[in-house]
Amino acid sequence: MQGVEAKKLRFVIITQDEPFYIAEFFKHFLQKIDYEKFLIPLIVVLPAFNENKLSLLKRMYSFYGPVDFLRRGVQFVTIKSLDSLGLVQRSVRSIAKHYNIPVRKVFDVNDPEFVDELRAMDLDVILSVAAPQIFKEALLKVPKWGCVNVHSAKLPKYRGMMPNFWAMYHGDRTAGITVHLMDTKIDRGKIILQTEIPIHPDESLDSLMKRSKRAAADLVIQALEKIRSGTAKLQEYKGKGSYFSFPKREHVRHLRARGHRLL
Numbered sequence: 001m002q003g004v005e006a007k008k009l010r011f012v013i014i015t016q017d018e019p020f021y022i023a024e025f026f027k028h029f030l031q032k033i034d035y036e037k038f039l040i041p042l043i044v045v046l047p048a049f050n051e052n053k054l055s056l057l058k059r060m061y062s063f064y065g066p067v068d069f070l071r072r073g074v075q076f077v078t079i080k081s082l083d084s085l086g087l088v089q090r091s092v093r094s095i096a097k098h099y100n101i102p103v104r105k106v107f108d109v110n111d112p113e114f115v116d117e118l119r120a121m122d123l124d125v126i127l128s129v130a131a132p133q134i135f136k137e138a139l140l141k142v143p144k145w146g147c148v149n150v151h152s153a154k155l156p157k158y159r160g161m162m163p164n165f166w167a168m169y170h171g172d173r174t175a176g177i178t179v180h181l182m183d184t185k186i187d188r189g190k191i192i193l194q195t196e197i198p199i200h201p202d203e204s205l206d207s208l209m210k211r212s213k214r215a216a217a218d219l220v221i222q223a224l225e226k227i228r229s230g231t232a233k234l235q236e237y238k239g240k241g242s243y244f245s246f247p248k249r250e251h252v253r254h255l256r257a258r259g260h261r262l263l
Contacts, residue, residue, distance in 0.1 A: 009037065009125065009227060010123050011224070012042045012118060012126050013044065013127045014046065014109055016046050020075075020079075022092065024213040026092055026095045027089065032217065032221060044104055046109055062249050115142060119142050122144075123144070126142060126143045127147075128147060129150060135182055140182060147182040148180070148181060149189070150216045150219065151180070152177055152213075154178060155180060155237060155241070156242070157239070158242060158244060159243040169255050169258075174199060176196050178191060179193045179219050179223040192232055197212060197215050204262060205263075206263045
C-alpha cells in the first residue's frame with residue numbers, strides 16, 4: 001500500500017442517516033477536512049436498520065423507558081422537521097449539500113452493479129461511518145489503499161453495538177476510538193490509529209456519544225492524512241477482545257444505578 005501524496009486522496013463515505021450522532025460526526029468532519037488534500041465524490045446512505053418500524057419502536061421504548069422515549073421522540077420529530085425546512089443541518093444530505101458533496105441512497109452496498117460504479121471512480125479509500133451492512137470481499141477490494149472503518153471503542157475491546165454504552169456500563173474511565181483497515185469480519189482488521197476520551201462521572205450517554213463522534217471525526221482526518229502522505233503504519237490488535245449486542249432493559253437499569261443518564 002503506497003501513499004497518494006502527489007494528488008488529492010479520493011474517497012467515498014458509506015454510512016446511514018440519523019440526526020443525533022451520525023449528524024454530529026458529519027458536521028464536524030466536513031467542516032474540518034482540508035478540501036485541498038481530499039476529494040469526496042459521493043456519500044452513500046444505507047437503510048439504518050434491518051427491521052420494520054414497529055420492531056424499532058419497541059426496541060427503543062425498551063431501551064429508553066417511557067419518559068426518555070417520549071423526550072427522544074419529540075427531539076427526533078423536531079429536528080427532522082427543522083432539517084426538512086432548511087433551518088438546521090442534521091441529516092447527512094443537508095450537511096453534505098452545504099459542501100456540494102453528492103449523496104445517494106443505496107439499499108445493498110454489495111450489489112455488483114454498484115460495486116462496479118465505485119470501481120470506476122478510481123478511489124483510494126472507502127470510509128465506513130456506522131455503515132449497517134457488512135462489506136463483502138468484492139467491495140473491500142475496490143479502493144487502491146483499502147476500506148477504512150471508525151469504531152467508538154479501543155478495539156478489540158467492545159466490538160459490536162453501542163460501545164460507548166458498554167464502556168459506561170462497566171465503569172470505564174475512558175472511551176476509546178479506533179480507525180482500522182476493514183476485512184470480512186466485524187470490527188476486525190489492522191489498526192491505523194487509536195485514541196481515548198475521558199468519561200465524566202456525571203455525564204449522560206448522549207453527551208458521551210456526541211463527544212465521541214466529534215473525536216472520531218478528528219481521528220479519521222488524521223488517519224486519512226497519514227494514508228495520503230504514505231506514513232500510515234498498520235498495527236495488529238493487542239489484548240483480549242470482547243463483543244456486545246444492543247443493550248437490554250436490565251443493562252439500562254444498571255447504568256442508571258451507576259449515576260448515569262441516557263439523555
